[in-house]
Amino acid sequence: MKTVSENKCFGGVQGVYSAPSAACGVDMTFGLFLPQEAEDGPVPLLWFLAGLTCTHENAMTKAGAQVWAAEQGIGLVFPDTSPRGEGVPNDEAYDLGQGAGFYVNATRDPWAKNFQMWDYISDELPALLAANFAIDAERQALTGHSMGGHGALTLAMNFPERYRSVSAFAPIANPTESDWGIKQLSAYIGENKSDWSTHDASLLMRERGFDGPVLIDQGTEDQFWDLLRPEALASAMVDRRQDGRFRLQKGYDHSYFMISSFIEDHITMHAEALYS
Numbered sequence: 001m002k003t004v005s006e007n008k009c010f011g012g013v014q015g016v017y018s019a020p021s022a023a024c025g026v027d028m029t030f031g032l033f034l035p036q037e038a039e040d041g042p043v044p045l046l047w048f049l050a051g052l053t054c055t056h057e058n059a060m061t062k063a064g065a066q067v068w069a070a071e072q073g074i075g076l077v078f079p080d081t082s083p084r085g086e087g088v089p090n091d092e093a094y095d096l097g098q099g100a101g102f103y104v105n106a107t108r109d110p111w112a113k114n115f116q117m118w119d120y121i122s123d124e125l126p127a128l129l130a131a132n133f134a135i136d137a138e139r140q141a142l143t144g145h146s147m148g149g150h151g152a153l154t155l156a157m158n159f160p161e162r163y164r165s166v167s168a169f170a171p172i173a174n175p176t177e178s179d180w181g182i183k184q185l186s187a188y189i190g191e192n193k194s195d196w197s198t199h200d201a202s203l204l205m206r207e208r209g210f211d212g213p214v215l216i217d218q219g220t221e222d223q224f225w226d227l228l229r230p231e232a233l234a235s236a237m238v239d240r241r242q243d244g245r246f247r248l249q250k251g252y253d254h255s256y257f258m259i260s261s262f263i264e265d266h267i268t269m270h271a272e273a274l275y276s
């Protein structure tokens with residue numbers, strides 16, 4: 001593992017590291033914020049999964065999460081959104097290939113060799129973090145934005161034993177019915193729609209729900225509203241009687257300004273679940 005940078009931040013350390021990934025077949029870069037408490041022992045961990053076009057850097061620099069994580073004594077990890085670099089397949093469109101891993105394990109060429117983001121996020125990176133940093137792998141929670149909100153919700157509902165709480169900002173909520181989903185799921189895991197259901201938050205919410213705190217924030221002026229399909233997730237939560245909050249935030253758009261406006265509430269909710 002290589003240390004790319006380490007900066008003191010709100011009494012803790014904001015690091016950027018890079019390590020070879022067996023799942024993705026290339027070196028993967030991630031940001032990790034550890035609060036001061038990590039000097040004395042393992043701390044719980046909140047994942048921030050980012051959206052289309054993002055690297056490890058967007059949420060790390062724009063979400064404003066560290067101040068609240070420092071206050072609560074929890075770690076934050078900011079993974080990349082796909083493998084990247086020379087030799088890794090890509091597409092001309094911004095919403096497929098590098099920067100658009102969609103948090104699935106690809107089974108189709110040319111993607112299958114590198115695009116194993118599901119395994120990378122749920123297995124490989126947590127093990128690497130627990131082995132190298134003061135992270136308590138028994139206490140993890142997930143949040144994310146847009147494509148990353150989709151990743152957070154689908155991982156949480158598939159692995160409820162691994163994650164204590166889940167939240168999302170403007171998640172891609174119903175990818176099996178959206179152009180942010182149909183194109184990518186077809187390319188990565190094939191045209192057979194029955195293989196897609198584990199990667200659709202609204203379908204999972206209807207079938208399984210989540211036995212822990214859930215918080216969704218969605219801006220009413222989100223320019224990608226039609227692609228995100230928040231109504232599908234909201235109605236699935238109601239139909240299931242899921243314990244949780246789905247908040248429509250008047251006037252907010254899809255940007256990190258929306259995220260930084262509400263991140264405190266998300267981190268407070270996760271901290272309560274992680275320390276209970």
Ligand SMILES: N[C@@H](CCC(=O)N[C@@H](CS)C(=O)NCC(=O)O)C(=O)O
Pocket residue numbers: 050051052053054058062094145146147254255256
């Ligand atoms: N580039 C795309 C949109 C990409 C986009 O908005 N990405 C969001 C996530 S879905 C993001 O976080 N962008 C990076 C940033 O704001 O820092 C477009 O112009 O249509």
